[in-house]
Amino acid sequence: MALIMMPCLIGCPHTLNLSRYNSVIFHNPSRFQGAAMAAALASESIAVASDVPPKMKAWVYDDYGPVSVLRADDGVLVPEVEDQQVLVKVVAAALNPVDFKRRQGMFKSADSALPTVPGYDVAGIVIKVGSQVKNFKEGDEVYGDINENGLTHPKRFGSLAEYTAVEEKLLALKPQNLDFVQAAGLPLAIETAYEGLERAGFSAGKSILVLGGAGGVGSIVIQVAKHVFGASRVAATSSTGKLELLKSLGVDLAIDYTKENFEDLAEKFDVVYDSVGQGDKALKAVKEGGRVVGIWGALSPPGFVFLLTSNGGMLTKLNPFIEEGKIKPLVDPKGPFPFSQVIEAFTYLESGRATGKVVIYPIP
The missing domain is CATH 3.40.50.720 (NAD(P)-binding Rossmann-like Domain)
Incomplete structure (x- = not known):
């Protein structure tokens, strides 16, 4: 055994x-009703690299601790894109226990330097590609877990921000039958x-x-x-x-x-x-x-x-099962939570009452 x-x-x-x-x-039907949700998600504007400002809105913590250490910051520098990365305009992000355990300092010995923008799961739109990126182009709708090894030196710039830089190999094209909220809840x-x-x-x-x-x-x-x-x-x-x-x-x-x-x-x-x-x-x-x-x-x-390794190839392999409706996401009915309510979303997740995934949408 x-x-x-x-x-x-x-x-x-x-x-x-x-x-x-x-x-x-x-989704919670009281927040988004059928056509209204579809229209809202369909209206996501596709930015281009020239539209990216030097700074962005993000949730940040400067020290380890309880949910109260989180703060909203509208002056965070947009991360630089390396050769094998893409810059993603974040549309939706999902919270996971690893996010609050990391914030509490449980992995500080292997963590990246503070301050930190939390967030692992992401769904969004590619707006800039690195020089060595081969499989994605501007305008592609993608999803994934942005950290290859979630407990070993995770990124400083996570998905709870307007933009995040992600290695090409960690992402997959978003399943065509899912909206961004549904897709954000799947990767991890x-x-x-x-x-x-x-x-x-x-x-x-x-x-x-x-x-x-x-x-x-x-x-x-x-x-x-x-x-x-x-x-x-x-x-x-x-x-x-x-x-x-x-x-x-x-x-x-x-x-x-x-x-x-x-x-x-x-x-x-x-x-x-x-x-x-x-x-x-x-x-x-x-x-x-x-x-x-x-x-x-x-x-x-x-x-x-063994430690879970994020893998965009795995998501690509599973996409047909998702698009055929054989695998469906389970998103908590209280969500999605708006970007302004990240603290409330974390508080809810940490209470142990959440069912399925807690998702943040829309993200400015």
Whole structure:
């Protein structure tokens, strides 16, 4: 039996009121209604390099600490674009636990110098390309995780800004069927889901149990396991109110953890993907020779640790599944939060009440 530990970089599941959902949630209907949302997103202006001002609006922190260290700054220098980078006009950005853990100083020994503009997930428009960029041009709509190694020297200039500079290899063209809000919520979650399954040796015909199937990561793991890897059977846990959501995602066995213990089931699984920090219990649910993937806390040995690596090629590979509607983003219904409410968005994320991804849109 092998144990795989992944750092918890993305959102974990919490209580969901299904009365607000029809299946997979994208947006809060009170903020953006159908045609209005489409019109707003379609109207995003495509700037050109000559339009880029020397300074931009961004959220910044100068010291590590609680959410109160964040401040809005309209005088941040627009980052220079290196030869293999593109400059992206940020349209939407998503928050992840790694953002506030980094802000709290948990990774300070390997962090870039302060002050920092936070933000990993981005969706936006290319407005300038470096001299060695081959796959993108001005006007391309892209998405991705801007940090190749999220815990090792992440960028000073993140996605919570008007502009961000990103290596070409970390980005992919935005799926045509998604708007910027939906796209911003996918990169870190889908990369974590895919890489975890790949490292676990998951393949067609195998079974999987997803702990926390209604969360930002778990909901994507279900879809990737079923539609990309060809899982023969997908089981997932949630509270009572989220069982129908699990079924809408394609789960074959929805387990109500408030009424039964998944580890006591007679059925065992080839892979258990733990997104909620129940590693010891997960060991009891895996088959002999199976594997446990964890993204929260430590797992008992034997095992190995790896750090998620951002990869635009992975996103490009998964784009057809997204465009065919086989993989759908799960965006928290309270959002998107406007750029002026980044502190409120972080406070909400850190409260543990968020479901799916917390997205910031529009960004000036």
